[in-house]
Amino acid sequence: MLLIVSGVLGAFGFVLLAGSLSGILQAIVPEAQRMGFALRLSLFNQAGIAIGTGAAGLAIDRLGSPMSALLFALVALACLPMLKMITSHSGNVQSSQRLSLIPASRQALSYLLNNPNSLSAAVTVGLAFAVIQITNLLLPGFVTRSLSGDSGLFGLLETTAAVAGMLALAVVGIASIAERLRNLTPTILIAAGASLILFSLATSPAVAVVLYCVAGMLWNVARAAANGHLLTVVDTTMIGRVQAFTTLLTSGFGLAIYLLPIMVPGASEATLYMVCGFAIAVCVGGLSLWSKAQERR
DSSP states (O other), rough: OOHHHHHHHHHHHHHHHHHHHHHHHHHHGGGGGHHHHHHHHHHHHHHHHHHHHHHHHHHHHHHHHHHHHHHHHHHHHHHHHHHHHHHTTTOOOSSSSSHHHHHHHHHHHHHHHTHHHHHHHHHHHHHHHHHHHHHHHHHHHHHHTTTTTOOHHHHHHHHHHHHHHHHHHHHHHHHHHHHHHTTHHHHHHHHHHOOOOOOHHSHHHHHHHHHHHHHHHHHHHHHHHHHHHHHHHHHGGHHHHHHHHHHHHHHHHHHHTTTHHHHHHHHOOHHHHHHHHHHHHOOOOOOOOHHHHHHHO
């Protein structure tokens, strides 16, 4: 029960933190630079995940789980002064009114429904994270059943995808390239969905590693580009609430995805990869067409 409660509180805290930090980011970074800055920030996020995961694994191995949890809690608390340094630069952004969770979510939904570009960007962020969730859920079973591999192959796939994703983010973080990606987020996300389909057809470990590297680049760039695009189309005073609502939307996608093996127990991981990749490509394509049609009105 304690683990469940802590998990819920951690997810709730992430929603609030993501929204507030996105609002601060949009406030202190000029609009013309937000896309590139968001992509570069994603690079550091990816590096932090890689380093943090490795450090956590090493700490658990050497110190044990309870001591490791305490150690990383202290590290998190030590980061609070840095957050205060960041928030000190955002004094010019004040919400028109303070609302509790439900009214704030209702206001964010109303704002999105009245702003098609913002709604499209928010759903795109959710779909970009859905690709990552699908991959993480199905990869262990896919490695075992389709590739006849073990934990060594699983680790190799994850490592190569993470490294390839970091390199891709480093390249697209260049200002001139980042600006070109502003209107290419749907195309990149469709390509990411297509990469799931191609990966589902792999039967050779070597081919799977190559495809997974390409997929890792597309997933990371699509996620970063979607987040950056959201920052550029949402009003500064609403970005925190919209970001928090978008995180809830992403969690909804995740809930449906994690129930897939239960809802279709007879389907193989390869089949689920193919179906999900096709569904994401169709959803993004339809969303892009809808957004363009709304702009013409």
